Amino acid sequence: MAEALPEGRVLTAPESMDGYRHDDAEWAPYGQPLAVVRPRSTAEVRTLVRWCLEHRVPLVPRGAGTGLSGGANALDGSVVVSFEAMDRVLEIDAGERLAVVQPGVVNDDLRRACAEHGLWYPPDPASSPWSTIGGNVATNAGGMCCVKYGVTRDYVLGLEVVTGGGEIVRLGRRTAKGVAGYDLCSLLVGSEGTLGVITEVTVRLRARRPAERTVVGHFDSAVAAGEAVAAVAAAGVVPSALELVDRHCLAAVDAWKNMGLSAEADTVLLGRLDTPGAAGDAEAELMVDCFRGAGATWAAVSTDQQEADALFDARRLAYPALERLGPVLTEDVCVPRAKVPEMLARIDRTAAAHDLLIANIAHAGDGNLHPLIITPPGDDAARARAQRAFEAILDDALDLGGTVTGEHGVGLLKRRGMERELGPGVLALHHAVKTALDPHGILNPGKVVGVQGVTAEPVGETIAGPV
Template identity: 55%
Template sequence: MTARLPPGVAVTDPDLIASYLRDESRFTDADRPLAVLTPRTTAEVADCLRACHAAGVPVVTRGAGTGLSGGANGVSGGVVLSLHRMDRILEIDAVERLAVVQPGVVTGALRAAVAERGLFYPPDPGSVASCTIGGNVATNAGGMCCVKYGVTGDFVEALEVVLADGRVLRTGTRTVKGVAGYDLTSLVVGSEGTLGVVTEVTVRLVPAPGRPATLVASFADLASAGRAVAAISGAGVDASAVEILDATTLAAVDELTRMGIGGAAAMLLVQSDSSRPGEAAKVLVEAAALCEAAGAEVAVSDDPEEASLLMEARRQALPALERLGDWLLDDVCVPRARVVDLIAAVERVAADTGLVIGVFGHAGDGNLHPTVIFDAADLASETAALAAFDAITAAALELGGTITGEHGVGRLKAGWLARELDPVALEVQRALRRTFDPAGLLNPGVVL
């Protein structure tokens, strides 16, 4: 197989290979691959896949390795195809409001580049400073702005994809409208590297938003915060972010950042970025009234620097909780009217298992990230953590939700997919995967 590969692409040094072994997930299998392949162009990706296909070698595609579901973990007898060298922004078209990028472009770098042109790329995963567009496309990643703008897939207009046998497929259009044939773009988005390798992404941009105004609401209990979320959603408040942090998370973030935000049982961060004069303030007045009705103490700021600091504190939720011990992060989404019920379920699970579970997430769209803290050196604690994780995921399904809102199925939740999908949907999805990859070489063990 090596003779078929482009020059300078294969990495076989054991120490370097070890650094590509797995992503940031916990409790997911990972094996040392035969090699790491680092192509620079679509043509080189195609050459790599043709060589692997001919030799029957499995291929795991990797972006920045920030994933949390095991989707980029190495497999025995396979290779890891890392796209980190394909990191160029190819075009920014201000007229059509489009950007064309390679998959290794860091999401935060794209947001900064288009901002210089008075434009905005809304998807903003928590790891926005390090995750890549290709990884975002693979998992259909979300972030804090989803409540207003939507997820990655809502902004992907076209893709270049290399199939398992090395053929190159182009999907979508650059036009505002385009409904010719099946929507292959949407099919590839969220497929977690199982249908092909994305080598170019055309994303839609929007005009830059206005200066954000931010509301901080502190609650005496988590359930009251959940009721406020339901009220904000029910009232149709046009917020650009509605984030929640519980007492455990707040204390951990405060310990890490020294921002003085601890002390409450729960906190909501509500932000409005409306560009219409006076609209952001109006939105927060409405949100403040609803939070106060739920028993909150409320403070509002239109200082951009303060808003940035508060949202950065929210981004530090997982890094802060990591300092408490070993951790297992869940990613579930429920209808917004059931956020209160999900929070109550998490509290019951914490009480039943005797474990600390920090809760944070995108409350405005029902997507929460309960984070189980445990001791990996203690088998009983590890067993309890897995039981807590399963109980929370099961609760989300029982509440009419889904097993993952933005992190993907990966290896972590592959066993859960059959519980969410009906038998016909499962059969159709497996058939689709076989159509794209008959030999089953792309990301084996992921999703299905």
């Protein structure tokens, strides 16, 4: 392989590969790759895929490694492909409102580049300072503004892809509309590198982001905050963000940054609204009314932008703050908005039943909850209980008409949950599509779905499922 590619592309020394072996899903297993390759062009990716085809070696594409499901975790004997050297914004076209980028472009860097043209790339995962567009597309990443503006798939117009057969193809289009053939572009989005290797992305852009108002609510329980979320949805208000941060998160941020948040509320709801003018003012007041109606101990439209920004910063700090307490098993269920309070109540009961600390941050306006199960370092009994709680939370989400993953993807951690959600009929369709587009089973095998009846399956199986 090193002979087929220019010098410097292939890493094989174990110590230089260490940083490429897994993503941020601490609990997902990972293996020892044969090599890490850092291509600089689509042609080099094709060369690599063809080498993998010839030698029947699994190939694991990787963005910045901020994933939370193990989707980018190395398999034993695999080749990990890192797109860090394919990081150029190739084109921004203001008239057509689109940008063309290589997969290694960092999300925030694209947003900044678009802003220079008066344009906005909305999808804003919490990992936006580090995660890449390629990884965002592979996982169909969400974020805070999705509640109004949609997820990554809603912004992907076209893709350049190296197929499982080693061909370079272009899927999708550059025009505003188009129905020539099947929507293979949408199919590739969220397929976690299992159906093709993405080498270029054309994204749709919006006009500059409108100014936002912030509405803050304090509640004496997460369930009460959940009732407010359901009330906002029932009132027909569409916020540009609606985030929930519970007492465990507030306390962890306070312990780290001394912000004094946990003294003021058990749970905080942070709403944003960007409808312009008087209509936006009315929506903000309606949101305050919804908060109060659900029992907020305090609720108001923020008049202090600095204070409002500090609260959103605290929300972003919640995850790293909790990680300081011990290994975090991250959940990502999504339920109908009306079921948010019931789901939060069930998570509380699950925490008690399994004697675990489960913190909650949530894109609450989407019904997308992130229960974070924290166990003391080195406590194997707690880890075992955490895994049972993890599956119990998935079952509760399904029971309430929800999904096991709202935005983090299936990877390894959610494979079993996904199988419960989809059932055998839909799983059979997944296997048929996987086999159709990756007939030799070399593309990230064992992630999302297993590969039936091909040699790659055992490689995937050895690491599948929570350890």
